[in-house]
Amino acid sequence: MTERWVAGFRSAVISPYEQIQLSVPRGFAGQTVRQPLRLAGGGERLRVRLTNRYGRKPLVIGAARLAARKADDEIVPETDIGLRFSGAAEVTIPAGGEAVSDPVESVATAGAELALSLYLPDETGLATYSHMPMETAFVADGDLASAAGLPHAERVEARFYVSGVDVLASEGTxxxxxxxxxxxxxxxxxxxxxxxxxxxxxxxxxxxxxxxxxxxxxxxxxxxxxxxxxxxxxxxxxxxxxxxxxxxxxxxxxxxxxxxxxxxxxxxxxxxxxxxxxxxxxxxxxxxxxxxxxxxxxxxxxxxxxxxxxxxxxxxxxxxxxxxxxxxxxxxxxxxxxxxxxxxxxxxxxxxxxxxxxxxxxxxxxxxxxxxxxxxx
CATH class of the missing domain: 3.40.50.1110 (SGNH hydrolase)
Structure with a gap:
């Protein structure tokens, strides 16, 4: 069967520097951001798209991990996998740039609830974000990207630094x-x-x-x-x-x-x-x-x-x-x-x-x- 990469999830982003603001922009430093991603459609492999489109400085991703979401800030530990970028576990995205993870094996189906965890070791400046996605992200101090849960995390109704997930689906999807x-x-x-x-x-x-x-x-x-x-x-x-x-x-x-x-x-x-x-x-x-x-x-x-x-x-x-x-x-x-x-x-x-x-x-x-x-x- 012939397959090709298609969009399985998308999140349109805005600049945190706009004059009209419906939510409060923010940045991160030495923190983990865990956010739910619900796939509209699935495939046998997937790759994650990260964005620093409106950033004014390079964005360092110290770790990026993907897992099946259990509930709220909790993941299913046995599904947790580390994302890599051209083989590296860490990636720096230049101001205005994007990064696409290497493909990972994952039988991700339509409606699958994933959790993307990003460890942001350095001060990021204000984050490129989706400001009213009607989804809750979880923010915790330290590198907790692989933690099963973030029990003391701050809850934030926004989505940061992610623009999409591509899935490998059959030709003609x-x-x-x-x-x-x-x-x-x-x-x-x-x-x-x-x-x-x-x-x-x-x-x-x-x-x-x-x-x-x-x-x-x-x-x-x-x-x-x-x-x-x-x-x-x-x-x-x-x-x-x-x-x-x-x-x-x-x-x-x-x-x-x-x-x-x-x-x-x-x-x-x-x-x-x-x-x-x-x-x-x-x-x-x-x-x-x-x-x-x-x-x-x-x-x-x-x-x-x-x-x-x-x-x-x-x-x-x-x-x-x-x-x-x-x-x-x-x-x-x-x-x-x-x-x-x-x-x-x-x-x-x-x-x-x-x-x-x-x-x-x-x-x-x-x-x-x-x-x-x-x-x-």
Missing amino acids: AIAVAFGDSWFEGVGTTPDTHRRSVDLLNARLDRGWVVNQGISGNRLLTDEIGEHALARFERDVLSVPGATHVLVHFGINDLGLPGMAGLPPATAEDLIEGFTELARRARAADLKILAATIGPYAGAVYPGISTPEGLQARRQVNDWIRTGGAFDAIFDVARAVENPEDPDFIRPDYDGGDGMHLNDAGARAMADAVDLRHLAL
């Missing part, structure tokens, strides 16, 4: 990339339970899988939070090995975030132009592109987010997404989760509590809005 904002990353859903829309979409698939490249606060047209979609499309979609489809959900932050600074929202015309460019690039790369309508957010509790101008632009863009024919298919998230009595608001039983994000039930409705015939993995 199809990979979709969920490329978007917090409605993919999972804000509003229950942490550490894998109830994000992408997780629930994967549970519906019989073959192939979807990897999650959502960034909470991310915008289609403007940097922060994270590089904007048009800027990161090459890295976070086109460079994903095995990618055949891309699902996009953008727009809420283009329309809402400017209001927090007293600025006008993006216009419908600008958003339509940006979506059209995404579709053009996807098709040029022979990817199928599925677009979500922009979800409702009129009930947002954050000052300045919900404005009449932004909500009107949302309605205009959604009408265009539904009828414009720019994409291979759409999934009408807005209709799936809106309050029938006031469609600019999230349905009360789907509201994550802030009027802007989906809870577990809402995330399921979002996942169910995708017609699997169009995904066809």
